[in-house]
Amino acid sequence: MFSRLACALYNAVDALAPPLPLHEEFSRHWTAIRSFYTNKESSCWLPVEITNIPDHLHQMACILEQEEGEDETDDAHPCMEYFLQQKILESMCGLARADSPPGIKRHIISFASRILSSVKFDLLPHVSVWSAVHKLAKMCGEELASPYEKEEMDFVFFLSNRLMGDSHLFNHFICDTYRNVSQKSCNSANTSQDGTTEVVIAVQKMDIPLLQSLITFLHSPDHDISSKASDCLVKCAAAFDEKTMNILIQQTEFCCKIVTFLLNQYHEVKRHSSFQDIDDIELFSVHSDENNSSDIHLSTGKRQILSFVRWLSFFDNLVGAQSQLGENLQVVFSDLFLKEEISAELADLENSDKILFTTKLISLCIHSISSEILILDFGIFLVGNESNPELPGGMDHFLKQLLINRCNETTSSSKVKLATLQLFEDLLQKPSEEVMESLILRNLTGRKYYDYLFVDEHIYFSDDEVSCQRKSLYEELDVSPGSSPVSRTFAPSSIHKILNCFLLLLPDELKSCEENDDSAYDVYIKDAHRQFQQCLLLCDEWNWPDHPGFDDDDTDSLVSETSDSETEADATCTFFYEGSFLDMLFCKLENMLQQPYELNLQVTSLISRLALFPHPNLHEYLLNPLIPLVPTARSLYLVLLKLVEDIKVSVQGVQNLKKKLELTRKILLNNEEGCNTFEESNVLEAIIVLEEFCKELAAIAFVKYHACS
Structure with a gap:
């Protein structure tokens, strides 16, 4: 009490005295701080706010700013020269490390942040300053959720942004460390039974304390602190020069720490969340602020999922920030997360809840990432990157075959099948050329499905195909100067016949819409146009041809068209297999009458997505x-033709079929209750799904025709 009164009296007398020169005033404040520690009567265990130290630090910062403002030259001024010569910031680091009196660490870090950011004179290149800054950066983040966390984060945030402007300065913040590593040796007298013994040796590694502090702040329970730290890490990664990046990747544990952090978040999700929690989370809220008042009602499981996806998005941004770092992060992510964790969870053959949870979580992960390397990693992990044609019953990528079998198995629940089909569609929403090849195209690019020899026997065969067949096989289409080539594959002159094939597939008596009602078809055209344009952007850089590819064997058979009819007949018996994925989808279509409405919707949605490519x-x-x-x-x-025939058989004897279809359609479109009021409800729902599916296919064909003609 008396010391504070004496301080106030001292300040009052000081205010009445003539002002000292700035450099003397600056020296006086620093001397006062040092005197506190040499004075035996000082109470170093009391909070620093009771002392004059915070005020002295404030005045010192003000003097440095005032001095620079009065003289705008770039040279160091007297106070600044004193500050550098006396290595004041270096001395302050010792006080901050001891944190005596308690709380001084906060004020010293704030002082350092202030002068480094407000003073125009570049301080970092000076040895005493960067050495002190290095020590302060090392101190920050040593303790999780420390009482000085905000000040520490502000300091590290400023320092990160400052170093981004001079990336070479990062090299001054790298230090050597030594780690104990066990190695086996055969030259020791005390060997084990196998003739070896473990020898502990010290291996030199590197650390970047600034990044270590940021990694610590990622774990902060304070949302603002952790978000600031994640932003800093992404910006730093983008700013690193080649030397720093090589050290970061090869001689530090940065990549492993980041992936381990994400892995811990995933373990928390498994501990607290269920697949119902994933279902309840709306995608628009994935990136929302967890502290928002609208999220207060969320359960622990939902909050944990939101937190995981938030950190997955951070990881995705970090992967995309710099290619070399991204590749190394992806390798560690694939090994520790996908192969060790997700693969085992996904391959579980007994616990349907676990299968459902993991499948839905992978879909959520794919929704939440945007970096090409990570999207490709998920795709190859799930379906492989094989390019050789697939054989029926042959060995293929394990997880791909597992997922396809899960859709086919009668023992799998409808929820599991639905989630697995949705996972496939999510992959196709963010496709890669390798995934498309492995999942679908590898059995189609040879055009083995196409019968080159009996084109005249097909009364509905396109005239464009007949006239251009040989020309497209052996030479490019003639193009007049200034014109662009037209792909007759996408834009045949028989487009009206193709559209009618789909639009007239279902007889009028089996349609739920009134005759000549084309409003729904118009809607599908608008949606198909938008989706096709998006699909074109995704595939823009892929090396896909304009005309169907074929195997050399097909060319040879075409060249020998004039051979005898027996040889031709044998040639047409070439076996064609569409691949396990398309085979599964076609089987699902054929079984629509026995499947739930939601499953049928998902199957048709997935095929429509394929048709857009x-x-x-x-x-x-x-x-x-x-x-x-x-x-x-x-x-x-x-x-589809076979399905229509099955429908005709199934609806024989159904009374008031047309009215039941119209009522069922109204119930489905309005999400009303009473969908299963009829004994034939499953068949009625399948008919309506098929009716809309045919319109959608026709709309996609029409849009692609106009886009390519």
Whole structure:
């Protein structure tokens, strides 16, 4: 009490005295701080706020700013020279480390942040300053959720932004450390039974304390602190020069620490969350502020999922910040997260809840990432990157086959099948060329489904295909000067026949809409146009052809068209297999009458997504019912024809079929209750799904025709 009164009296007398020169005033404040520690009567265990130290630090910062403002030259001024010569910031680091009196660490860090940011004179290149800053950076983040966390984060945040302007300065913040590592040796007298013994040696490693502090702040329970730290790490990664990046990747544990941090978040999700929590989370809230008042009602499980996805988004940004770092992060992520954790969870054959949870979580992960390298990593992990044609019953990528079998198995629950199909669609929403090849195109690019020899026997076969067949195989289409080539695969002159194949597939008596009601078809055209344009952007840099590809064997068979009929007949018996993925989808279409409404919607949605892709082989196989097929080929249109025949059999004897269809349609479109009021409800729902699916396929074919003509 008396010391504070004496301080106030001292300040009052000081205010009446003539002002000292700035450099003397600056020296006086620093001397006062040192005197506190030499004075035996000082109470170093009391809070620093009771002392005059915070005020002296404040005045010192003000003097440095005032001095620079009065003289705008770039040279160091007297106070600044004194500050550097006396190594004041270096001395302050010792006081901050001791934190005596308690709380002085906060004020010293704030002082350092202030002068480094407000003083125009560049202090960092000076040895005494960067050495002190290095020590302060090392002190920050040593203790999680420390009482000085905000000041520490502000300091590290400023320092990170400052170093981004001079990336070479990062090298001054790298220090050597030594780690104890066990190695086996055979030269020791005390060897084990196998003739070896473990020897502990010290291995030199590198550390970047600034980054270590930021990693610590990631764990902060304060949302603002952790968000600031994640932003800093992404910006730092983008600013590193090649030397720093090589050290970071090769001689530090940065990548492993980041992936381990994400892995810990995933373990918390597994501990607290269920698949219902994933279902309840709306995608728009994934990136929202967890401290927002609207999220207060969220359960622990939902909050944990939101937290995990938030950190996955941070990881995704970090991967995309710098290619070399991204590649190394991806490798560690693939090993520790996908292969060690997710693979085992996904391959569980007994616990359906665990399967459902993991499948939905992977879908959520794919929704939340945008970096190409991470999207590709998920895709290859799930379906592989094989390019050789797939054989029926042959060995293929394990997880791909597991997921496809899960869709086919009668023992799998409808929820598991639905989640697995949704996972496939999510992969196709963010596709990669390798995933498309491994999942779908590898069995189509050879055009083995196409019957080159009996084109005249197909009365609905496109005239464009007949006239251009040989020309497209051996030479490019003639293009007049100034014109662009037209792909007859996407834009045949028989487009009206193709559209009618889909629009007239279902007889009028089996349609739930009134005759000549084209409003829904118009809506599908608008949606198809938007989705096709997005798909074109995704595939823009892919090396896909404009015309269907074929194997050399097919060319040889075409060249020998004039051979005897027996040889031709044998040639047409070439076996074609569409691949396990398309085979599964076609089987799902054929079984629509026995499947739940939601599952049928998902199957048709997935096929519609495939139909949007601008690969010529995939396009004609799915969207051109007029091409001639080898006898063993099963196309989308043929599957739909078979389904219509099954429907006709199923609805025989159904009373008031038209009215029941109209009522069922109204219930489905309005999400009303009473969907299963009829005994035939499952069949009625399947008919309506098929009706809309045919409109959607026609709309996609129409949009692609106009886009490519």
